[in-house]
Amino acid sequence: MRAAARAFNDMQARIAQFEAERLRTLAAVGHDLRTPITSLRIRAEMLDEAEGEPMIRTLDEMAVMAEGLVSFARSGHEAEPVAEVDLAPLLARLCDERGAVCEGGSAPPVRGRPVALSRAFGNLIDNAIRYGGSARVQLTQEGEMAVVRILDDGPGIEAARLEGMFEPFVRGEQSRSQDTGGAGLGLSITRTILRAHGGEIELSNRESGGLEARVTLPLG
Ligand SMILES: Nc1ncnc2c1ncn2[C@@H]1O[C@H](COP(=O)(O)OP(=O)(O)OP(=O)(O)O)[C@@H](O)[C@H]1O
Ligand SMILES: [Mg+2]
Incomplete structure (x- = not known):
């Protein structure tokens, strides 16, 4: 003993x-x-x-x-203060900086950390462009949630591997080579940020091909 x-x-x-x-x-x-x-x-x-x-x-x-x-x-706490964040202009700016298509839409503001949220959405737009060739971003309101969709027309992700992609340092088969550059951290960071905001992210393969990242964030 x-x-x-x-x-x-x-x-x-x-x-x-x-x-x-x-x-x-x-x-x-x-x-x-x-x-x-x-x-x-x-x-x-x-x-x-x-x-x-x-x-x-x-x-x-x-x-x-x-x-x-x-x-x-x-x-053990985040330094960035929580503020009222209007998602429409934030998404428009991120799309603008990356050459993605912002398809508009609107939702009431959410409460959150603007820089952290920019990183979360920026990672998803970067992925859509890097692996799917292009990105479209839509904002809507569903009940008490703001919903942001990031869509591309690329190869998507094999269904069995969708959930695993959120693990840190996990990358897709074809992107394991170093030339596309990523560390496999983007999705993991994004999910951590969104959950800290009471939100969630889901990935799914679109029927017409390509990946859809669907983000929900509580309003107000
Ligand atoms: N839109 C997408 N279409 C197809 N595959 C994707 C898409 N987004 C992510 N993936 C796959 O998921 C893997 C993990 O993505 P994640 O953003 O976590 O890491 P990364 O992009 O490889 O590197 P990092 O984001 O750290 O630069 C990617 O390597 C890629 O294989
Ligand atoms: Mg990435």
Whole structure:
């Protein structure tokens, strides 16, 4: 019994140490990214407005993410404040930045973290373009939910593998090569963000071919 208790305590101490190490690594990444982001922002401010403004907005988003890592490691909470988010203009901007087609639609605002939500939808649009060749984005309201659909006309995902794609570092068969570049983290991050907002994401293959990502977020 004594040996078992000692082994158990050792194990607990190792887990705690491991967790502390993990948080320190997160904080260090966030901290060290702040300096290059700031220096890039100073240079972007010197460009003329049309060129500089989108860069500054992206860098500001990166600063919020880096700050978020530090604050998460410190307190276990997200740093980005919750605000009322109007999804229509947010989606229009994401589509614009990526060359996706925003098919409009409307829904009342949701409450959420704008940068985190931009990352979630941005990941899905990036996937549709990267693996499906194009992306269309639709916004509707269904009952108490805002529903966002991201559609493409690509090969979709084999039904048996749909759920598994949400696991971190999991990538599709054809995309296992390094040349398409991904880490297999996009969907996992997206689902974590959406669930933290009380929302959900589902992937399905469309009858007419291509993948549909359907996101629901509670209104208000
Ligand atoms: N719209 C899509 N059509 C077909 N396959 C897709 C689509 N979206 C995702 N996938 C498949 O799901 C896998 C996991 O996607 P995920 O976004 O998590 O990672 P990734 O795109 O490979 O890398 P990362 O997003 O980290 O850059 C992809 O590698 C791809 O095989
Ligand atoms: Mg991806």
